[in-house]
Amino acid sequence: MGDIERKFEEKLADLKLQYAKRLEEKLQEFERLSVSMTSGSVDDDGSILTEIQQNAHKLAGSAATFGFPELGDAAADLEEFCVHLTAGGGPVGQDQRDQVAERISAFRTLMSKD
Amino acid sequence: MSENNLQKILHIDDEADIRQVARLALETVGGFTVESCASGAEALERVKEFDPDLILLDVMMPGLDGPATFRALRELPDLGEVPVIFVTAKAMPSELERFRDMGAAGVIAKPFDPMTLPDQLREIWDEKSG
Numbered sequence: 011m012g013d014i015e016r017k018f019e020e021k022l023a024d025l026k027l028q029y030a031k032r033l034e035e036k037l038q039e040f041e042r043l044s045v046s047m048t049s050g051s052v053d054d055d056g057s058i059l060t061e062i063q064q065n066a067h068k069l070a071g072s073a074a075t076f077g078f079p080e081l082g083d084a085a086a087d088l089e090e091f092c093v094h095l096t097a098g099g100g101p102v103g104q105d106q107r108d109q110v111a112e113r114i115s116a117f118r119t120l121m122s123k124d
Numbered sequence: 125m126s127e128n129n130l131q132k133i134l135h136i137d138d139e140a141d142i143r144q145v146a147r148l149a150l151e152t153v154g155g156f157t158v159e160s161c162a163s164g165a166e167a168l169e170r171v172k173e174f175d176p177d178l179i180l181l182d183v184m185m186p187g188l189d190g191p192a193t194f195r196a197l198r199e200l201p202d203l204g205e206v207p208v209i210f211v212t213a214k215a216m217p218s219e220l221e222r223f224r225d226m227g228a229a230g231v232i233a234k235p236f237d238p239m240t241l242p243d244q245l246r247e248i249w250d251e252k253s254g
Contacts, residue, residue, distance in 0.1 A: 014152060014153065015153075017152055018148065018149070018152045018153050018239070021148050021152065022145070022148060022149075022238060025141075025144055025145055025148065029141055032141070067184060067213060068139055070213050070234075070235075071139070071142065071213040071234035071235055072139060072141050072142055072234075072235060073235065074235035075141075075142070075145055075234075075235040075236060075237070075238060076141065076145070079235075082235055086213070089213075
């Protein structure tokens with residue numbers, strides 16, 4: 011390995027470490043949104059689901075780059091599911107909200123697998 | 125703008141993590157000079173002074189998204205010919221075609237491998253300049 015690659019790998023490892031630390035905050039935010047969404051009819055306007063979708067999009071676009079490919083795939087799947095749910099424009103049922111929550115609850119296991 | 129030689133890259137992405145890792149790869153591995161912007165609005169403010177050879181532009185951003193930023197950049201005098209590469213997590217064939225129809229030089233899929241990002245840009249640059 012040349013000097014440039016070694017320097018790059020060292021700095022990348024540092025960025026990955028920083029990302030892994032911030033990942034905990036990202037997951038806590040998903041869990042907070044998940045609880046808000048499933049605890050009653052507070053998301054009648056779909057704003058929490060939209061926020062989950064936006065966060066999932068960000069996670070899908072970055073997780074694999076920082077060494078969490080399975081988590082990234084799961085986030086992409088969640089984003090797609092949220093897009094599907096909001097596409098109709100109508101209210102999202104409790105059963106579908108529970109499916110969103112299930113996907114979010116799998117994130118931690120996937121993070122530790124990666 | 126440098127002549128026929130890719131040196132200066134303007135990177136626009138609202139995510140700090142992505143800006144950091146792209147800058148690291150493009151500067152350390154690619155040997156480029158990189159200016160990072162967190163939004164389309166910030167890029168529009170700084171693009172003239174930086175005078176990039178190439179622009180790497182995230183598609184989904186709050187406020188001005190990638191396509192809106194692209195259109196605004198194209199309206200700036202003297203910047204109309206600077207190649208723009210979109211970066212998107214939704215690299216569906218229909219999306220790729222839409223971006224190419226808009227005039228994008230290329231599309232890079234997210235998540236990207238930072239190690240190969242500089243080569244991907246060079247390849248698109250060579251195609252465009254070729």
